[in-house]
Amino acid sequence: KQEVTQIPAALSVPEGENLVLNCSFTDSAIYNLQWFRQDPGKGLTSLLLIQSSQREQTSGRLNASLDKSSGRSTLYIAASQPGDSATYLCAVRVSNYQLIWGAGTKLIIKP
Amino acid sequence: GAVVSQHPSRVICKSGTSVKIECRSLDFQATTMFWYRQFPKQSLMLMATSNEGSKATYEQGVEKDKFLINHASLTLSTLTVTSAHPEDSSFYICSAREDRHNEQFFGPGTRLTVL
Numbered sequence: 289k290q291e292v293t294q295i296p297a298a299l300s301v302p303e304g305e306n307l308v309l310n311c312s313f314t315d316s317a318i319y320n321l322q323w324f325r326q327d328p329g330k331g332l333t334s335l336l337l338i339q340s341s342q343r344e345q346t347s348g349r350l351n352a353s354l355d356k357s358s359g360r361s362t363l364y365i366a367a368s369q370p371g372d373s374a375t376y377l378c379a380v381r382v383s384n385y386q387l388i389w390g391a392g393t394k395l396i397i398k399p
Numbered sequence: 400g401a402v403v404s405q406h407p408s409r410v411i412c413k414s415g416t417s418v419k420i421e422c423r424s425l426d427f428q429a430t431t432m433f434w435y436r437q438f439p440k441q442s443l444m445l446m447a448t449s450n451e452g453s454k455a456t457y458e459q460g461v462e463k464d465k466f467l468i469n470h471a472s473l474t475l476s477t478l479t480v481t482s483a484h485p486e487d488s489s490f491y492i493c494s495a496r497e498d499r500h501n502e503q504f505f506g507p508g509t510r511l512t513v514l
Binding site for chain 1: 405431442443448456490492494496500501502503504505506507508510
């Protein structure tokens with residue numbers, strides 16, 4: 289059974305720092321992995337999608353890596369800003385119909 | 400990224416009434432759409448998965464007669480909360496899977512308050 293774990297559960301850093309959020313999964317048989325952010329009271333925004341055959345994806349200040357064999361993904365945020373404050377969720381796709389979710393990392397960027 | 404819209408964004412209704420929430424994929428076709436609910440400070444909970452033109456598959460514990468789902472086209476799914484009660488008050492979020500890349504996009508959510 290696939291399980292997804294995100295560490296840390298919460299993180300507070302000063303503005304400008306680079307940071308890494310971690311996601312691990314127990315079964316390497318995945319279609320892809322997605323990183324999302326959720327702002328309080330809002331829906332989810334898809335940040336990056338990494339297919340199972342890919343190693344990393346980049347979008348602006350965000351870089352996500354995937355090591356399927358070790359069951360790990362990281363989301364790297366460069367030069368963090370207060371607007372990056374949100375809950376970050378990773379999810380692995382195990383079928384066309386099913387995403388398995390991590391519990392999220394609540395990120396606070398202090399001005 | 401692709402856009403999923405939801406309407407309404409917020410609804411307040413009286414107990415016993417029915418509420419319909421629309422979910423549209425604006426710039427892509429979605430054979431599969433999903434409905435989630437989320438309670439404050441909790442994770443998303445998948446309610447049901449719908450495929451265009453067929454009956455939805457409901458998760459365990461979700462009443463299919465209470466939460467009616469229709470996915471009549473490749474860009475539209477609706478969730479109707481029938482005979483709503485205060486305990487149905489929640490944040491409902493729809494999602495659509497973009498077929499080509501198997502990427503899932505989420506709507507902005509609908510906050511339902513049942514008085």
